[in-house]
Amino acid sequence: MGGQYRITGDKYPRMRRPRRRGRLVALAVASAAVLGVGGWGTLQLIDVFTGGGDSASATGTKAACATRPSPAAAAPKALPEPRAITVNVLNATTRGGLAQKTADELKKRGFTIGEVANAPKEYDKKVKGTGVLLGPASAMDTSLRVLGAQFADAERRTDPARKGGEVDLVIGDAFRQLTKKADADRALTALAEPEPTPTSKKNC
Template sequence: MGGKYRITGDKYPRMRPPRRRGRLVVVVVACGAVLGVGGWGTLQLIDVFTGGGGTASTAGSKAGCTTKAAKASPAAAALPAPAQITVNVFNATTRGGLAKTTADELKKRGFKIGQVGNASNEYDKKVPGAGVLLGPAASLNTSLPVLATQLTTAERRTDAARTGPAIDLIIGNAFTALTARPEATRALTALTAPRPAATATTKEHC
């Protein structure tokens, strides 16, 4: 070329396109986001199949389940104390004096004593067992179980026609003595002790 400017030497300048650094940065960021989402999804799957890591907000409805509190069983009805129970003691055997000695022992154990004597014709010499505890229908789950702790081998009966709260102890032919006092006391304590209410639990319904 002529003119004022001349190109000298044997190397010529090469034209290269500019480096596209912006595109590279976008690709790197996109790859990182994909890897992050994939890792999070994997952790969620592991949590579902292993049952761990549930938060408080989702624990009640995990895997589509709902929770309900189990109802506690009602407390047992209060039983009367021996001092609140009147006992009539009748002897249905041929052995004399059993009604009085038995009534005296029951009185020492805290029971109130009503009538004491021989059994009526309905029961006289007709009770083969240790005895019969007889009371009104309302005494079946109240005073009868309390008195039964003093003669555990006695038969329990109720009579709907009876009036009044008193109950009868009818001594039978197999009677030898009341249940030993320590054993009767343990049985009475276990019977009248308050029962703890059942602990409420939760059940899942899916």
């Protein structure tokens, strides 16, 4: 080159490399991420020590509501007392005196005894099992359940056409004796005071 800007000598000016902007941007992003994680961790610690966490509290409340037994499930079912149940004791077997003996034992346990006799033709010598408990439709979950505690293996039947509140105990061939009184009493207690069943509540 000539003229006014001629370069002389053996030394030349060094050209500085352009700075890399990409490295600066990466460092800035990394710094921001570290600060963000640190801030989030701080908020979590504050939540723990100050009793925060509405979502956790809400979840716990819902779980408690889901396992709370409803009043209807916990309430004992109303059943009649033995003295309020009139029982007709009918012998369908060939063993004499069985109906009277069974009626006497039921009377000792508080039941009211009605007719004591042989079973009608439709049952006489036709009941191979322990026996049959027979009553009106309304007695299935009331009187027949209470009587069934004394006669655990008996079959329960209802007659929709039947009137009144009396129930029949038809003694079958396999009958030997009533359920032991202690076991019968425990069964009656279980019927009157069932275990509460956990149910979910929609209002939670």
